[in-house]
Amino acid sequence: xxxxxxxxxKDGRDExxxxxxxxxxxxxxxxxxxxxxxxxxxxxxxxxLVRRDHVIVGDRxxxxxxxxxxxxxxxxxAVAARRKASREESTS
Amino acid sequence: MPRTxxxxxxxxxxxxxxxxxxxxxxxxxxYRNAVFAFIEMHANSELMGGLTERDWIPRTPGLRHKMSVLxxxxxxxxxGHLLYMVAADMGIKTRTEMLEDLFAGRSRFHNVFxxxxxxxxxxxxxxxxxxxxxxxxQQAVFKNCSYGPYRRILKRIISEEGFHMRLGEDRMMRxxxxxxxxxxxxxxxxxxWFWPALQLFGPDSKPNDxxxxxxxxxERNEVLRDKWVQKFVPMLHSYGFSVPAPDLSYDxxxxxxxxxxxDWEPLKRTLAQGGPDSERRIREARENWExxxxxxxxxxxxxxxxxTT
Numbered sequence: 001x002x003x004x005x006x007x008x009x010k011d012g013r014d015e016x017x018x019x020x021x022x023x024x025x026x027x028x029x030x031x032x033x034x035x036x037x038x039x040x041x042x043x044x045x046x047x048x049l050v051r052r053d054h055v056i057v058g059d060r061x062x063x064x065x066x067x068x069x070x071x072x073x074x075x076x077x078a079v080a081a082r083r084k085a086s087r088e089e090s091t092s
Numbered sequence: 093m094p095r096t097x098x099x100x101x102x103x104x105x106x107x108x109x110x111x112x113x114x115x116x117x118x119x120x121x122x123y124r125n126a127v128f129a130f131i132e133m134h135a136n137s138e139l140m141g142g143l144t145e146r147d148w149i150p151r152t153p154g155l156r157h158k159m160s161v162l163x164x165x166x167x168x169x170x171x172g173h174l175l176y177m178v179a180a181d182m183g184i185k186t187r188t189e190m191l192e193d194l195f196a197g198r199s200r201f202h203n204v205f206x207x208x209x210x211x212x213x214x215x216x217x218x219x220x221x222x223x224x225x226x227x228x229x230q231q232a233v234f235k236n237c238s239y240g241p242y243r244r245i246l247k248r249i250i251s252e253e254g255f256h257m258r259l260g261e262d263r264m265m266r267x268x269x270x271x272x273x274x275x276x277x278x279x280x281x282x283x284x285w286f287w288p289a290l291q292l293f294g295p296d297s298k299p300n301d302x303x304x305x306x307x308x309x310x311e312r313n314e315v316l317r318d319k320w321v322q323k324f325v326p327m328l329h330s331y332g333f334s335v336p337a338p339d340l341s342y343d344x345x346x347x348x349x350x351x352x353x354x355d356w357e358p359l360k361r362t363l364a365q366g367g368p369d370s371e372r373r374i375r376e377a378r379e380n381w382e383x384x385x386x387x388x389x390x391x392x393x394x395x396x397x398x399x400t401t
Contacts, residue, residue, distance in 0.1 A: 001392055019248075020174055020177060020178075020244075020245060021177050021181075022173070022177065023177070023187070024391075025391060025392050025393060025394050025395075026394060026395070028394075029391060029394055036166070037170050037173050037174060038174075038248075040163075040166070040167075040170070041251075041252075043248070057116075060094075060095060
């Protein structure tokens with residue numbers, strides 16, 4: 001038996017989303033089990049199955065290095081403050 | 093490296109801050125055990141509920157309702173599948189171990205599945221009262237559940253339980269509009285099922301309930317139970333049925349119904365597998381499990397019986 005992770009896509013605008021998992025002996029049975037367990041009411045019209053032991057998992061420390069890279073973000077507050085100041089200057 | 097916490101205080105601060113625990117996190121054993129036990133009982137209840145529903149497929153009146161009972165049965169068994177998967181992933185018991193414990197009477201399932209459904213009216217009362225109670229409990233868990241995999245699976249379970257509740261209300265309206273005999277049959281069913289449905293919420297939550305502290309449940313049992321009472325007592329009255337509570341009273345000032353003292357002994361008996369129909373239900377579920385061993389064997393080794401596509 002293998003565990004398969006199930007990904008469903010609901011319509012053209014959405015990405016595939018993880019829906020859950022099933023156990024099955026082979027790919028064909030996994031497809032049937034996935035349909036009967038997760039897609040009885042149009043929860044998606046496209047289905048991906050991935051064997052869990054084929055999923056490559058990124059280590060959390062490897063995936064989340066962005067906390068120390070503030071230069072990749074700009075929340076716009078500095079620009080907004082300057083814009084506001086110049087607006088007040090011109091109206092005063 | 094799995095996500096870790098230095099101690100229980102650190103973990104609880106994470107939960108209080110709205111943190112969501114994932115299956116590969118290094119969660120404290122107490123949390124893992126409590127969440128697992130809760131999901132296992134939910135899974136068992138879905139499966140036992142599905143088997144009860146299945147009993148009624150041949151006896152359901154009318155093709156349309158028979159078809160809807162088929163759909164509901166598949167839903168309940170499906171919910172069992174989904175939940176056993178989430179529970180098994182926690183690494184405490186395998187799905188087979190959970191099923192074997194259930195069929196040996198070693199693990200728990202909800203009180204309402206320890207009673208016998210005598211008539212079609214009982215099935216209607218169950219779909220109406222019990223499904224609503226189960227749905228309210230599940231919604232209260234979904235709202236703020238700190239265990240991510242359970243929360244995500246609850247979302248789809250809840251949407252399907254909504255379908256069951258609407259079916260229940262549809263069926264109840266038909267009975268309410270039926271003959272005097274049909275109405276009497278349904279009143280008898282209400283008399284049998286009102287209290288077990290109310291007791292599904294359990295006794296008042298204890299102050300130190302870890303399920304509340306760890307954000308598995310978002311609401312105290314007595315609050316959910318009271319909401320159910322305030323909704324269903326007037327609704328049953330509006331359809332012309334009475335509520336089997338001798339001490340039922342209405343407070344004009346607060347505008348609230350009070351069902352009076354609750355006898356918790358029946359609930360305790362069901363939790364010890366000593367309900368009126370516990371023995372038969374567990375035995376039949378076990379016999380069903382044994383009878384279908386060949387299906388599982390074929391599913392596990394499909395190539396040996398040429399069962400692929």
